[in-house]
Amino acid sequence: MKTSQEPDFADVALTHKQWLKSVLGLGALEAKIWVTSSAQLLALIGGIVFLLITAWLLLIASAAALAWSYGFSLVGILLAATGMTLLSAAGLLYVARITLKNMDFTRTLDALIPTNQPASESEKS
Template sequence: MEAPHSEPQQASSDLDAVAEAHTSWLKSVLGLGALEAKLWVASSAQLLALMCGVIFLLLTTWLLIIASSAALAWSYGFSLVGILLTATLVTFLSSLVLLYLVKRTLKNMDFTRTLDAIIPTDED
């Protein structure tokens, strides 16, 4: 005959095993999320540093192009007000294009790979 306490001990050990398996799974899922976040932050910091250099060079180039165009237009007799208005309009339109590119880039920055690794969809 079995001891009367063996069945509750078996259920308790099964519950402990399930809890341990779920705890292990949760740790691995959180570890995956933390690893991807760490990689994302490191890559973002590097990208930010590189983009600061690129922005400085592009801004300097853009200002030189506008100044050269203004000087050329001035030498051909265009009015100063017309030159400044044209430069302002071109700069404003360029900022709208850059704003569109920023919004598109931010839209593409998501964590779908992590979500797909944790909870795969039926389509995969």
């Protein structure tokens, strides 16, 4: 016999559904905040990159004007500025490649789902 204090399965299921809906609603709210913050951060980074590029070009232009005032040829100044720009681009490309090589998720995957197979001799060396 069922007493009036015992909840039936429908009441328990309804309570769990309400709890799950509130948890999922909180997750959706957090996701909206995260997306909005990410968009703002991306816009700020875009502005910072624009200002850094402008500052770099002004630095090259200042060096070129200084060299011009000391009598260097215009062709030499432009070639030197082009070389500086290409060298800085090569440096940034090098840093980007190192960063991409370090973006390896296999360690995380191995931590979550470890492989129980011993490493073969070819993998050890």
